Amino acid sequence: MMSSLFGYSQPPAVASASILSISSTASSSAVASTTCGEHGPFTMTFDDLPNFVPSKNNTDITQAPPVPNPYHHLTFSNGYVYAPSPAEPYTPASPPHLAVFLANGSGMRTSSTRGSGSQPGEISDGPYQSMSAFWFDAFSTFVGCDNSGPSGCTIVTTGYTWSQAAGHEIAAYSQNVTVPPCPSLQGCPMQSIDFPMSFRSLSGLQMRAYVAQQERMLFVDDMALGWSNNTCAAGLTRLQHQ
Numbered sequence: 001m002m003s004s005l006f007g008y009s010q011p012p013a014v015a016s017a018s019i020l021s022i023s024s025t026a027s028s029s030a031v032a033s034t035t036c037g038e039h040g041p042f043t044m045t046f047d048d049l050p051n052f053v054p055s056k057n058n059t060d061i062t063q064a065p066p067v068p069n070p071y072h073h074l075t076f077s078n079g080y081v082y083a084p085s086p087a088e089p090y091t092p093a094s095p096p097h098l099a100v101f102l103a104n105g106s107g108m109r110t111s112s113t114r115g116s117g118s119q120p121g122e123i124s125d126g127p128y129q130s131m132s133a134f135w136f137d138a139f140s141t142f143v144g145c146d147n148s149g150p151s152g153c154t155i156v157t158t159g160y161t162w163s164q165a166a167g168h169e170i171a172a173y174s175q176n177v178t179v180p181p182c183p184s185l186q187g188c189p190m191q192s193i194d195f196p197m198s199f200r201s202l203s204g205l206q207m208r209a210y211v212a213q214q215e216r217m218l219f220v221d222d223m224a225l226g227w228s229n230n231t232c233a234a235g236l237t238r239l240q241h242q
Contacts, residue, residue, distance in 0.1 A: 036231075036232035036235040036236060037232070037234075037235030037236040037237070037238055037239035037240075038227070038235050038238040038239050039227055039230045039234075039235040039238075040226065040227065040230065041139070041224065041225065041226035042072065042224075042225055042226065042227075043222055043223065043224050043225070044071070044072055044074075044099075044222070044223040044225065045093075045094045045097070045221065045222055046067070046071075046082045046097040046098060046099050046221065047092075047094055047095070047096060047097050049065075049067070049068070049071075049082055049097055050065075051084070051096070052064060052065050052082070052083070052084055052097075053084065061081070061083055061100060061102075061217075062081075062102060064081040064082060064083040064100065065081060065082065066080060066081050066082075067080045067081065067082050067099055069126070070126060073125065073128075073134060073238060073241065074123050074124065074125060074126070074136075075118060075123070075124050075125065075126030075127075076099075076118075076122075076123055077101075077118040077119065077120055077121060077122045077123070077124075078118075078120075079101050079102040079103065079120065079121070080099055080100070080101050080102075080121075080123075081099070081100050081102065082097045082098065082099050082100070083097065083098065083100055084096045084097055089144070089146070089182050089184075089185040089186050089187070089188055089219075090144035090182065090187075090188050090189070090190050090219045091187055091188065091189060091190065092190070092221050093142035093190050093192075093221040093222040094221060094222050097221075098142075098144075098190070098219055098220065098221035099219070099220045099221065100217060100218070100219055100220070101121045101207065101208070101209075101217065101218040101220070102217055103121075103146075103208070103209070103215045103216060103217050103218070118204065119158075119160075119204070119206050120206075120208070121206050121207050121208045121218065122160070122204045122205065122206040123204065123205050123206075123207075123223075124160065124169070124203060124204030124205070125203050125204070128241070129162050129168075129169050129203040129204070130162055130164070131237070132201075132228070132229045132234065133227075133229050133233075133234035133235075133237040133238055134203075134227075134237075134238065134241075135161075135162070135201045135202060135203055135227075135228040135229060136201075136202055136205075136225050136226065136227055136228055137199065137200045137201065137202070137225060137226040137227075137228050138159065138195040138199040138200075138202060138205050138223075138224075138225055139194070139195060139199075139224040139225065139226065140192060140193060140194045140195060140223075140224045141192075141193060141195075141207075141220055141221070141222065141223040141224065142190035142191065142192050142193075142220070142221045142222050142223075143155055143179060143190060143191055143193055143207070143209075143218065143219060143220055143221075144179070144182060144188065144190045144191065144218075144219035145179060145181070145182070145209040145211065145216050145217070145218060145219070146185075146209070146216040146217035146218075146219075147181045147182060147209075147211045147216055148181055148182060148183055148184075148185050149180075149181030149182075149183050150181065151181070151211060151212060152178040152179060152180055152181060152211075153178065153179055153180075153181065153209050153210065153211050153216060154176055154177070154178045154209070154210045154211070155176070155177050155178070155179060155193065155207060155208075155209055155218070156174070156176050156207070156208050156209070156210060157174065157175045157176070157177075157195065157205065157206065157207050158171050158173070158174050158205075158206040159171075159172055159173035159174070159175075159195075159198065159199045159202045159204075159205055159206075160172060160202060160203050160204035160205070160206065161173075161201060161202060161203055162203040169203040169204055171206075172198075173196070173198040173199055175195065175196055175199075177193050179191040179193070190219065190221055200228060201228040202228075207220065
């Protein structure tokens with residue numbers, strides 16, 4: 001059983017929230033690649049990453065491999081790993097993998113510059129934040145939380161956009177949603193959440209999970225995104241930056 005393994009911090013102010021019902025569907029769009037490069041919607045399933053099988057004596061999720069940077073052109077902050085069953089309490093929305101944000105940034109790192117400039121729990125366009133070709137729209141995702149209950153877990157999501165005047169990205173949008181607990185912390189279904197229409201042309205998307213003011217591990221799968229700029233020039237730019 002896994003619960004409350006990491007250090008906690010105070011969350012941002014929590015706004016209105018709602019308990020979500022269990023959903024068993026997910027977006028399944030794939031990135032289109034044509035003579036105009038990459039364009040259209042895509043889903044980050046994490047299932048195309050190398051398989052990882054924990055040893056019998058080591059199912060510690062903090063030792064799972066980090067999500068590589070870049071992944072689908074996006075940069076993951078420190079603390080993001082991907083894990084298979086039985087190392088996590090949630091059944092992936094699409095097996096075998098899902099991503100986990102370890103809350104305090106622990107876990108393996110690919111380099112000292114991993115996630116440079118990113119906020120904790122942020123998925124961003126990294127070194128290309130000022131380039132509109134890498135701005136993305138966020139539609140939906142599946143989530144879970146290291147929480148056995150009885151209260152729900154609040155998923156705090158912040159959308160960042162690039163500010164030309166400031167010369168860096170700024171927090172532009174936010175959404176708080178509460179999802180049910182996973183009483184057994186084993187084999188629980190993930191919850192589907194939709195992002196608001198304002199989550200468009202983002203340079204970054206930050207997600208963190210809180211229970212009673214304590215930060216918890218966040219589980220993410222099947223994140224449905226799309227490229228905001230679908231011109232031929234933007235598609236070719238993405239294709240050239242593999």
